[in-house]
Amino acid sequence: MKKSFNIEAEKSALLLRFSGEINLHDISRYEKKLSAFDSSAFTHLSIDLSDVPYLDTAAAIFLYNIKHSFSHATITQICENDNILATLHLVEENMRSYRPHQDENRISFSERVGKIFYEYYSGFIAFIEFFGRLFTSNLRLFTSWRYIRFKEIAFEINESAIKALGIVALTSFLIGLVIAYQSAYQLKLYGANIYIVDMLGISIFRELAPVITAIVIAGRSGSAFTAQIGSMKITQELDAMRTMGFEPFAFLVLPRIIALMITMPILIFVADIMAIFGGMIVANVDLSISPELFIDRLSRVVAAKHFFVGIFKGPFFAFLIATIGIYRGFAVKDDTQSIGFNTTKSVVEAIFAVIVCDALFSIAFTNLGI
Amino acid sequence: MAMIKVRDVVTAFGNRIIHDKLNLTVKKGEIYGLLGPSGCGKTTLLREMVMLQPFQSGSIEVLGKKVESLREREAQWLRRHWGVLFQFGALFSSLTIAENIALPLQEYAQLSPAMIEEIVAFKLSIVGLKQSDASLYPSEISGGMKKKAGLARALAMDPTLLFLDEPTSGLDPISAREFDALILKLRDMLGLTVVMVTHDLSSIYDTLDRVAIIDEKKIVYEGSLDDIASVQSEFVQTFFKERL
Structure with a gap:
């Protein structure tokens, strides 16, 4: 019809x-x-x-x-x-009982600003609380070895470090290559070819290798921590663990933090080697400095302290990346969008924290004359 | 008129055969139950009917269309003519209840916002939810409410065919009986055909017109519940023990 x-x-x-x-x-x-x-x-x-x-x-x-x-x-x-x-x-x-929906009163500007600031404030308080719980459960570790979960730590070392070796090595190799290539041109102008070794040595050992490694790990492991813990929260796995008496801090949080703190210096060491290797290739090709000469000068002009400063930063960066990633995981609410939101936040905040921490170290070390 | 025809369907996961040549027919206007022991592939068959899962051989015809060889446009047509309620509601967690129900209406029909709001209010009312629940998020409501909201979403486009996966599991007995009554009422008033997977004996006897019992990879019985006592199957003998 x-x-x-x-x-x-x-x-x-x-x-x-x-x-x-x-x-x-x-x-x-x-x-x-x-x-x-x-x-x-x-x-x-x-x-x-x-x-x-x-x-x-x-x-x-x-x-x-x-x-x-x-x-x-x-x-x-x-x-x-x-x-x-x-x-x-x-x-x-x-x-019959239906009443058209009344539009809620529009929120005024000051109310909205107030709300945003209050959210930041309560977020900050929550982070402090998380930190407090982290340290108190850390203390328990010292009372007995039993609380240290070696198996989980080993698993996390494999997940977030061994499997990250390739990408860390490749990234730092390329960074070394690019830095050397850019500076080679400038150095050639002054005939100061040999100083590329000093330049690369100090910049890579002290700053570049630790920061680049931290950024790669923040993107790789920090986001993974947030997504894992966040989805465990949505599927109520965290609640299940709590009711069975498995403290999530001992099972999920500390193994990740400890694993990352152990492995970060090693990753930075690998990054050092690869970045220097990249620089050495450019020095050889572009500035005709033989590898023997490069190594010889490197050991004479670059003091070992530069290398140790870079390695020393590792555990601190690792701690920041892991805690922020995990804190963001716990901050996930009961909907799927919140996982994506918190994962983004965790990476951005972790990278930011790493750079701030690096700046603080820089000031401290300079004042200490290291 | 046959709404769904399943012919010689074979399903296998790897080497494990789940269905070995299943045959069944769902007629218009009936409430049809898929029964069987856990793991017999009831939900799998339901998923195959709604094109969520492929099967190895055979054919499934839904509303006159063979789902194994459909063009995308026909598949979309089919999807607009059925509603599916998943076991745990499967509501979109980033949308409120009202937005969940309004979503198909906004996507597929040109309706004014006021009209959509009224349709949403009506669907909420027929499934027994309050208007004040509309602005809540799925994480803020109970399991039973999630089911009701899921049903309201499945009914949003006034489907002719409704698939329900364990609609009463996880509900308290009173809500479960209300849900059964609701399904019967909707079938009578909206002329729905309902296919459901269920384990709930009261709901089987209260709502189902005909059943298919899957056991040992085969359909061991298809028909009304009256003749079920004659079926020679361990599952049937134990499951219906109290009622036989």
């Missing part, structure tokens, strides 16, 4: 004649057609549904609304189909 909707207006009476099936795809069209008529101008409304074989609940709501807006008029309805009458009845029964 062809779908149609005719409106006939006669003085104060309005006749709506539907034919064909009415479903939710037709409603907006019919609504528009009907909106040309002013309901208050009519005292009588008749709705003819005798040619309608089926209507869905959305259409029934549409008819209910029409009747509602004509509540001042007398309404007659022509319909013999029991199914349609039942649907109309069902809608009437359920819509």
Whole structure:
């Protein structure tokens, strides 16, 4: 049957004649057609549904609304189909208590600013609380060896360090290559070719290798920690652990932090080797400094303290990356979007924290004359 | 008229055969139950019907269309004509209840926001949720409410076919009976055809018109519950012991 909707207006009476099936795809069209008529101008409304074989609940709501807006008029309805009458009845029964939704009052600017700052404040407090719990559960470790979970630590060392060796090595190799290549051109201008060794040695050992490694690990392991712990929270695994008496701090948090603190210096050491290797290649090709000469000068001009300063930073960076990643994991709420949000946050915050920490070290070491 | 025809369906995970040539037919307007012991592949069959899982051979015809060889456009047509309620509701956790129900309406129909809001309110009302629940997120409501909200979402487009995966599991007995009554009421009023996987004996006897019992990779029985006593199957004999 062809779908149609005719409106006939006669003085104060309005006749709506539907034919064909009415479903939710037709409603907006019919609504528009009907909106040309002013309901208050009519005292009588008749709705003819005798040619309608089926209507869905959305259409029934549409008819209910029409009747509602004509509540001042007398309404007659022509319909013999029991199914349609039942649907109309069902809608009437359920819509009686419906009240249109009132828009909530708009939030003022100052309220919004206040809310944002309060959120930051409570986030900061939560982080401090997390730190406190971290240190108290750390203390328990000293009371007995039993609390140290060697198996989990070994697993995390494999996950977040051994498997990261390749990417850390490749990144630092390229960084060494690029730095050497850029400075080789400048040094050649002054004929100061040999000083590339001093330059590369100090910059890579002290700053570049630790920071680059930390950034790679923050992107790789920090985000993984957040996503793992966050999804464990959503699936209630954390709750299950707590009720069984497995403290998540001992099982999940400390192994990750300890593992990363152990492995970060090793990763930095690998990064040192690879970056220097990259620089050595460029020095050989571009500045014709043989590897023997390079190594010889490196051991004479670059003091060992530069190397140890870089390695020393490792555990601190590792601690920051792991705690921020895990804290963000615990901050995940019960919806899936919050995992993505917190993972992004964890990486950004971890990298930021690493750079701030590096700056503080820089000032401290300079003042100490190291 | 047959709404669903399953013919010689074989499903295997690796070497493990789950279904060995299943045949069943769901007629228009009936409430059809898929029963069987745990792990017999009831939910798998349901997933195959709604195109979430491929099967090795055979054919499944839903609303006259063979799901194993459908073009994307026909598949979309089919998806708009059925509603699926998952075991745990599977509500989108980043949307409120109202937004969950409104989503298919916004995507597939040109409706004004006011109209969508009214349809949402109506669907909430028929499944027995309050209007004040509409603005809550799935994480803020109970398991039973999640089921009801999931049902409201499945009904959003007024489907002709409704798939329910264990609709009453995890509900308290009173809510479960209310849910059964609701399904019966909706079938009568909206002319729905319902296919459900269930373990709930009361709900089996209260709502189902016909059942298929899957056991030992085969359909051991298809038909009404009246003749079930004659079935020679260990599952049937133990499961229906109290009622036989």
